[in-house]
Amino acid sequence: MLSIGMLSKRSGVKVPTIRYYEEIGILNEAERSAGNQRRYRDSDLERLAFVKHARQLGFSLDGIANLIALQEHPDRSCAEAGELARAQRQLVKDKIVRLQRLEQELTRISDGCTGQGTTGDCYVLSSLGDHGACVTDHE
Amino acid sequence: MLSIGMLSKRSGVKVPTIRYYEEIGILNEAERSAGNQRRYRDSDLERLAFVKHARQLGFSLDGIANLIALQEHPDRSCAEAGELARAQRQLVKDKIVRLQRLEQELTRISDGCTGQGTTGDCYVLSSLGDHGACVTDHE
DNA sequence: TCTTGAACCTCTAGTCACTAGAGAGATTAG
DNA sequence: CTAATCTCTCTAGTGACTAGAGGTTCAAGA
Numbered sequence: 001m002l003s004i005g006m007l008s009k010r011s012g013v014k015v016p017t018i019r020y021y022e023e024i025g026i027l028n029e030a031e032r033s034a035g036n037q038r039r040y041r042d043s044d045l046e047r048l049a050f051v052k053h054a055r056q057l058g059f060s061l062d063g064i065a066n067l068i069a070l071q072e073h074p075d076r077s078c079a080e081a082g083e084l085a086r087a088q089r090q091l092v093k094d095k096i097v098r099l100q101r102l103e104q105e106l107t108r109i110s111d112g113c114t115g116q117g118t119t120g121d122c123y124v125l126s127s128l129g130d131h132g133a134c135v136t137d138h139e
Numbered sequence: 140m141l142s143i144g145m146l147s148k149r150s151g152v153k154v155p156t157i158r159y160y161e162e163i164g165i166l167n168e169a170e171r172s173a174g175n176q177r178r179y180r181d182s183d184l185e186r187l188a189f190v191k192h193a194r195q196l197g198f199s200l201d202g203i204a205n206l207i208a209l210q211e212h213p214d215r216s217c218a219e220a221g222e223l224a225r226a227q228r229q230l231v232k233d234k235i236v237r238l239q240r241l242e243q244e245l246t247r248i249s250d251g252c253t254g255q256g257t258t259g260d261c262y263v264l265s266s267l268g269d270h271g272a273c274v275t276d277h278e
Numbered sequence: 279t280c281t282t283g284a285a286c287c288t289c290t291a292g293t294c295a296c297t298a299g300a301g302a303g304a305t306t307a308g
Numbered sequence: 309c310t311a312a313t314c315t316c317t318c319t320a321g322t323g324a325c326t327a328g329a330g331g332t333t334c335a336a337g338a
Contacts (some may be wrong), residue, residue, distance in 0.1 A: 001333090005285060015286085020325060031225040035333045037286055055255040056269070056277055057248075060242055061324070067267065074259030082252030089245035094236050099235045102197055105227035107197075113221030120213030124220040128196070128206065129189040138195055141303090144314060159296065164330085174304045176315055200295070 011048040018048070026051055026068070026101055059088055062131040099137040107137060109136075140178040143169075149185040157187070165190055165200055165207070198227055238273040247274060 008015045015131035022038075025123040028045060048069070056065045063084060068080050112123035120124060127133055147154045160166045161177075161260060166186060168176035186207070193203045209220050252261035258264060266272055 003285075016326065017324085019287095024324090033333085035286085037333065046268065047305095049236045049270070053270045054267045055324090056270075057244060058238075067264065070258050070261075071264050074257060076258050077254065078252060078256050078258045078261035078263065079254035080196060080256050081187040081258060081261050082249060084244060085249040085263045086251065089242060090248055092245060096235060096238045096242065099197075099231050099238065103228060103231045103235065105196060106224060106231060110228055113217060113224065115216065115218035115221050117217050119209050119215050119217045119220060120215060122209075122217035122220050122225045124217065125206065125210055128193045129185065130196070131188070131192045134319085141318095153297085155298085156296065158316095163295090172304080174315085176304065194295090260334075 001041060002045070004038045004040070005047065006042045007045060010045055011052060013052055015049055021048075021051065021061075024061065026065060057088065059084075060094055063088065082108075098138065101138040102138055105134050105138055140170075140180060141184070143177045146179045146184060146187065147211065150191060152187055152191055156232055160187075160190065163200065173214070181211075197231055198223075202227065237260060237277065240277040243275055244273050244277055 002010070004015055007013075008018060011018075013021075018027065019038075021027060027044065030040055030044070031130075033039055038064070050068075051064055054067060055061075059067070067081060067084060070076065109124055109127040112127065125139055141149070143154050143157055146152075147157060152160075158167065158177075161168060166183065167185070169179055172178055172246075189207075189210075190203055193206060198206070205223060206220060208253075209215065209217070248263055249267040251266065
């Protein structure tokens with residue numbers, strides 16, 4: 001049995017975060033020692049690794065809760081899990097497109113600034129004030 | 140003089156958000172009518188357009204507060220504003236790289252799922268549990 | 279067995295950038 | 309003057325944690 005500190009060390013997830021995950025139902029309530037401290041087994045470590053990896057891949061805790069629910073019914077079709085993954089991928093793709101437009105604007109804006117003048121006629125500041133000058137449709 | 144509702148309509152920034160911006164000092168405290176309602180002038184509309192645009196470009200409200208401070212000293216060098224814009228651009232670039240790695244992983248994971256099997260041996264679920272299977276370094 | 283210090287417990291509050299809602303007062307058009 | 313709309317302040321909620329206070333338990337060494 002692992003203490004919460006050991007679980008934290010092995011999983012790379014911070015102690016308060018583990019308690020938070022328990023609180024919101026992402027982790028099952030841990031067993032307790034005689035003195036009321038949490039005790040974990042290897043299956044908890046696996047679950048936590050799953051959660052951590054899914055978080056790194058950008059899933060929300062809500063989405064992760066759905067994935068966990070699927071995991072707990074090993075006889076159900078896995079089509080749903082595939083759907084969740086594809087939806088997540090689409091979210092990421094959309095975000096990339098938006099950020100690329102942003103980068104284009106920020107490049108345009110930064111490149112207009114030589115750093116020689118004063119803020120009174122600063123290209124950066126006036127560009128920020130005038131969305132009409134933008135070349136893309138960053139919302 | 141504009142009411143907060145008119146300012147909201149013209150700027151596209153919601154009424155509670157305008158009040159919030161005042162509260163945290165992004166907007167100056169508005170003048171008030173005899174009945175204690177906020178009244179704005181065109182300069183407030185300009186400031187709000189600036190804030191909105193900078194937000195759309197991903198600046199934090201903190202960063203925007205810095206930009207506004209620069210704006211209010213039209214005699215100072217604009218190099219600092221250029222620096223802020225370039226730093227913002229770098230943040231966006233980094234974020235794009237990270238998201239591209241994510242997308243690659245999510246593609247790999249989704250493509251492994253045909254939707255035919257059961258969750259018991261689902262490629263999506265096992266991939267999420269096993270970071271070692273990843274082909275990129277998404278943190 | 280006792281002691282010490284690290285690790286653990288719960289609880290509250292803070293982060294960022296808002297959003298939602300309650301209940302009361304102000305303004306404006308007809 | 310009235311009705312409808314707008315505005316006011318205040319509190320609380322969002323997501324995914326993080327920080328800190330104040331108290332308890334554990335494990336290792338003497």
